[in-house]
Amino acid sequence: xxxxxxxxRNQDVFNQIVDKDNDFLRSLLKSTVKNLVEEExxxxxxxxxxxxxxxxxxSRNGTRDISIHTxxxxxxxxxxxxxxxxxxxxxxxxxxxWEHALVNxxxxxxxxGVSTRKMDDVVRSLGLDGIDKSxxxxxxxxxxxxxDNFRHRPLEGRYPYIWLDATYPKARNDGRVVGMASVIAxxxxxxxxxxxxxxxxxxxxxxxxxxxxxxxxxxRGLTGVKMVVSDAHEGLRKAIxxxxxxxSWQRCRxxxxxxxxxxxxxxxxxxxxxxxxxxxxQPDQESARLQANNVVEQLCxxxxxxxxxxxxxxxxxxxxxxxPKEQWTQLHSTNLLERLNRxxxxxxxxxxIFPNREALIRLVSAILMEVDDEWKCADxxxxxxxxxxxxxxxxxxxxxxxxx
Numbered sequence: 001x002x003x004x005x006x007x008x009r010n011q012d013v014f015n016q017i018v019d020k021d022n023d024f025l026r027s028l029l030k031s032t033v034k035n036l037v038e039e040e041x042x043x044x045x046x047x048x049x050x051x052x053x054x055x056x057x058x059s060r061n062g063t064r065d066i067s068i069h070t071x072x073x074x075x076x077x078x079x080x081x082x083x084x085x086x087x088x089x090x091x092x093x094x095x096x097x098w099e100h101a102l103v104n105x106x107x108x109x110x111x112x113g114v115s116t117r118k119m120d121d122v123v124r125s126l127g128l129d130g131i132d133k134s135x136x137x138x139x140x141x142x143x144x145x146x147x148d149n150f151r152h153r154p155l156e157g158r159y160p161y162i163w164l165d166a167t168y169p170k171a172r173n174d175g176r177v178v179g180m181a182s183v184i185a186x187x188x189x190x191x192x193x194x195x196x197x198x199x200x201x202x203x204x205x206x207x208x209x210x211x212x213x214x215x216x217x218x219x220r221g222l223t224g225v226k227m228v229v230s231d232a233h234e235g236l237r238k239a240i241x242x243x244x245x246x247x248s249w250q251r252c253r254x255x256x257x258x259x260x261x262x263x264x265x266x267x268x269x270x271x272x273x274x275x276x277x278x279x280x281x282q283p284d285q286e287s288a289r290l291q292a293n294n295v296v297e298q299l300c301x302x303x304x305x306x307x308x309x310x311x312x313x314x315x316x317x318x319x320x321x322x323x324p325k326e327q328w329t330q331l332h333s334t335n336l337l338e339r340l341n342r343x344x345x346x347x348x349x350x351x352x353i354f355p356n357r358e359a360l361i362r363l364v365s366a367i368l369m370e371v372d373d374e375w376k377c378a379d380x381x382x383x384x385x386x387x388x389x390x391x392x393x394x395x396x397x398x399x400x401x402x403x404x
Contacts, residue, residue, distance in 0.1 A: 026075065027146055033068075033077055037089050041080050044087060058084050144358075147365040150372075155197055155217065158224025159187040160391050162197070162244075163337045164236060166205055167345055171354035173203065180357060181205045182344070182364055183213060186337050190224065190394055192383035194336070196372045197222060201360050210239035218243060226391060227319060229334055231255045251316035253280065253332040259313070263306035272299065272306065279314065280332070285321040289314070324390040327383055336382075340371060 038049065041060070047053035049060070063078040080087060163186040168179035183205070185198035198217050202209045210233075227248040228240045232255065240249055257276065264272045275295050282288040292314040300307040320331040330336060344367055354360040388394060 030075055030077075031145075033075065033089075037077070037079065040089060041082075041087060045082065058082050144362060146369070147362055150369050151199060151361075151365055152220065155221035158190045158394075159197065159222055160190060160224055160226040160388075160394060161188045161331065162186070162222075162225055162228045163334055164210075164228060164230040164240075165334050165337045165341060167341050167348075169345070169348045169354060169360060170352065171201075171360050172356055177353055178203065180354075180360060181209070182348075182360060183210075184337060184340065184344075184364075184368065185213070185217060186340070187222070188382055190388060192381040192385055192388045194375045194382045196368045199361065199365050199368055201357050201364070205233055205235055207235035207238045210236045211242060214239050214243040224393075226393065227323065227331070229320075229331065231334065232259075232313070232316075248319040248322065249316060250319040250331060251313060252334045253317045253320075254335065254338075255333075256313055256317045260306050260310050263309065264303055268303070272303065275299065276310065279318075285315075285318050288318050288321065323392075324387045326387040326390075330382065340368075343367070343371075 042048040042051075045058040045060070046055040047059075059082070061081045061083045063080050066077050066079055068075045068077055077089075079089065164183065166181045166183040169182055170177055171180040172178075173180065180201050181204060182201045183199070184196065187195055187197045189195060197220075198213065200213050200216075202213075225244045225247045227250055228244060229250040229252060230236055230240070231252050237249065240247070257273065260276060261269050261273060275298070279288050279292045279295060282291050292310065296307045296311045317332075320328055323331060344364055347367055348354075348360075348363060351359075351363065354363070
């Protein structure tokens with residue numbers, strides 16, 4: 001019953017992905033079918049390809065090619081021939097819902113974060129006798145080529161705005177379970193469209209790690225950066241200043257407010273929050289700066305630590321006001337990335353502990369590939385073309401053919 005519910009739930013997801021990126025799904029289907037065939041044959045004859053085993057009861061004798069009709073076109077499959085008897089994949093038997101089952105393998109394992117142990121039950125829906133977790137891990141690696149292509153693809157055009165943030169899923173490293181930094185970089189193109197430009201994982205968010213990550217984006221073609229939006233992590237700030245000289249840094253306003261309020265007694269937080277918010281209601285940076293000074297003067301005696309944080313960091317949280325006013329709501333914080341991180345955490349939490357860094361990158365990248373495809377297919381741009389023409393230095397960069 002549980003497997004049937006999984007199949008039904010993922011049918012709609014399958015239809016959406018097929019419509020959006022047939023080539024991507026064809027590649028995944030082809031790779032997954034190949035690996036499942038090899039695993040089933042290995043169980044049947046008692047040995048893997050080129051493996052010597054006392055338990056071997058048969059051997060391969062070449063292959064025969066067949067073509068399977070799917071909703072993403074004809075899919076070639078090489079079926080192993082055996083010296084004794086014959087073999088045909090059980091999950092390709094007539095009237096078997098094999099596409100549904102393959103979607104489970106792909107979606108549940110690579111995108112929805114189902115652990116390899118749980119995959120045993122899903123693979124049984126293919127008509128197999130189950131598959132061990134090491135075999136599932138080998139199948140999962142079939143997506144690595146697509147993930148690598150996505151992570152290292154050339155970045156074309158110009159990207160005025162970049163959002164950076166990290167989450168800390170658990171992964172094994174040198175025999176220990178650690179919180180590994182999973183970093184994501186989102187950007188808006190000069191045409192106002194959102195896109196995922198980078199993803200990586202490391203043991204810490206120090207300056208060296210961020211420096212390497214940002215430089216990798218530049219080496220792939222990231223140019224035209226006018227502002228970077230992030231929290232106030234010291235290592236990240238140093239890397240941004242070094243890699244994007246001349247670009248503004250917008251300190252996430254939401255995180256900044258939390259930093260200020262955490263030094264305020266709980267019973268006074270509502271009052272202070274209301275006063276600080278008046279800073280961000282001003283029509284320009286200069287007015288906001290003057291209002292911030294007024295707030296600090298009024299509250300510095302009661303809350304000296306909080307007001308020092310406000311005084312020292314408020315201008316970094318007002319960088320967005322130097323850009324088109326129509327974009328202020330989206331530019332003042334990392335909310336765009338926070339929403340994506342919540343979805344990533346929802347799916348990665350199912351795995352609990354990743355076996356290694358590569359497995360973490362594989363799953364997070366697959367989720368981001370799906371999101372990036374959805375954004376490309378969206379009818380509405382994140383920023384209008386008219387507002388992008390107001391970005392300093394971008395007045396003549398917009399493709400006139402795209403203007404309404």
